[in-house]
Amino acid sequence: MEFRILGRSGLKVPVLSFGTGTFGGANEFFRAWGNSGVPEATRLVDICLEAGVNMFDTADIYSEGESEKILGAAIAGRRDKVLISTKATFKMGPGPNELGSSRHHLISACEASLRRLKTDYIDIYQMHGFDALTPVEETLSALNDLVHSGKVRYIGCSNFSGWHLMKSLDVSERYGWSRYVAHQAYYSLIGREYEWELMPLGLDQGVGCLVWSPLGWGRLTGKIRRGQPLPKESRLPKTADYGPPVNDEYLYKVVDALDEVAKETGKTIPQIALNWLLQRPTVSNVIIGARNEEQLRQNLGAVGWNLTAAQVSKLDAASSVTLTYPYWHQRQFGERNPPPTR
Numbered sequence: 065m066e067f068r069i070l071g072r073s074g075l076k077v078p079v080l081s082f083g084t085g086t087f088g089g090a091n092e093f094f095r096a097w098g099n100s101g102v103p104e105a106t107r108l109v110d111i112c113l114e115a116g117v118n119m120f121d122t123a124d125i126y127s128e129g130e131s132e133k134i135l136g137a138a139i140a141g142r143r144d145k146v147l148i149s150t151k152a153t154f155k156m157g158p159g160p161n162e163l164g165s166s167r168h169h170l171i172s173a174c175e176a177s178l179r180r181l182k183t184d185y186i187d188i189y190q191m192h193g194f195d196a197l198t199p200v201e202e203t204l205s206a207l208n209d210l211v212h213s214g215k216v217r218y219i220g221c222s223n224f225s226g227w228h229l230m231k232s233l234d235v236s237e238r239y240g241w242s243r244y245v246a247h248q249a250y251y252s253l254i255g256r257e258y259e260w261e262l263m264p265l266g267l268d269q270g271v272g273c274l275v276w277s278p279l280g281w282g283r284l285t286g287k288i289r290r291g292q293p294l295p296k297e298s299r300l301p302k303t304a305d306y307g308p309p310v311n312d313e314y315l316y317k318v319v320d321a322l323d324e325v326a327k328e329t330g331k332t333i334p335q336i337a338l339n340w341l342l343q344r345p346t347v348s349n350v351i352i353g354a355r356n357e358e359q360l361r362q363n364l365g366a367v368g369w370n371l372t373a374a375q376v377s378k379l380d381a382a383s384s385v386t387l388t389y390p391y392w393h394q395r396q397f398g399e400r401n402p403p404p405t406r
Contacts, residue, residue: 065116072270088127
């Protein structure tokens with residue numbers, strides 16, 4: 065397993081981590097992802113550790129806290145062997161302060177996550193989304209206090225826009241507070257908007273990307289093809305409205321290119337899609353999920369080899385889209401404003 069430095073920090077993380085959104089299945093949305101209980105979760109953790117994947121991603125909102133509880137049970141007795149990444153911000157109760165990135169909510173949310181995970185520290189604590197109603201200074205001051213208390217080792221954010229992240233980094237620098245070293249962002253062969261602004265920002269500011277939904281919300285499994293019905297076991301029918309929108313013809317075009325590369329490499333479509341991400345700038349870690357052992361082992365096969373430059377170019381071309389403003393205009397000045405991936 066390859067390890068990379070996470071952003072502008074000294075922490076090394078594996079290039080793959082395991083996403084535990086499939087643990088728990090406490091409601092209809094998360095049951096569509098999976099519903100692993102403690103025995104199956106423990107087995108999946110065992111397989112990850114055997115492969116060198118020692119980082120596990122969760123969030124308080126996943127299955128209403130059940131994901132954190134099951135992960136805590138699955139790593140019992142080996143906390144010192146793993147890295148835990150969890151998140152807060154989204155609504156966790158009926159009260160007006162049981163959501164957001166206020167000092168009030170973050171401190172109570174962190175304490176609750178620690179209890180569910182049965183640990184006394186979190187390796188990477190991330191803001192699951194941007195809270196526009198809480199001053200950035202309040203959020204970062206609270207996070208800095210959690211770091212200095214020893215309850216959190218590193219901080220990150222998720223789903224921020226470029227100005228959200230840049231403002232946060234500026235505030236941290238101004239006051240000498242802990243800074244975001246990671247941005248957990250959506251990025252895939254069928255969702256490349258991350259490259260437009262967030263990737264150049266990450267390069268410039270030393271923020272590593274933790275990629276969520278690297279298979280495009282389950283669309284790049286190889287089971288979704290032109291003229292064929294959706295597979296029986298898929299989260300798309302119940303969760304598509306919550307994920308990134310993708311035009312069908314665009315998806316089929318990318319899958320056609322993946323099929324060509326699959327024939328050349330002997331690898332599966334998911335393995336190729338994951339390997340493509342691992343060759344992109346700023347990507348420190350790609351979060352893989354799995355309903356079962358078979359899916360997990362297949363995804364683990366994305367490492368230990370690399371696509372050729374020609375294969376990467378083929379996939380780049382198939383997944384290229386017209387940029388929105390101002391990015392299409394900036395690309396016209398390419399000699400002084402080159403794409404971050406070249």
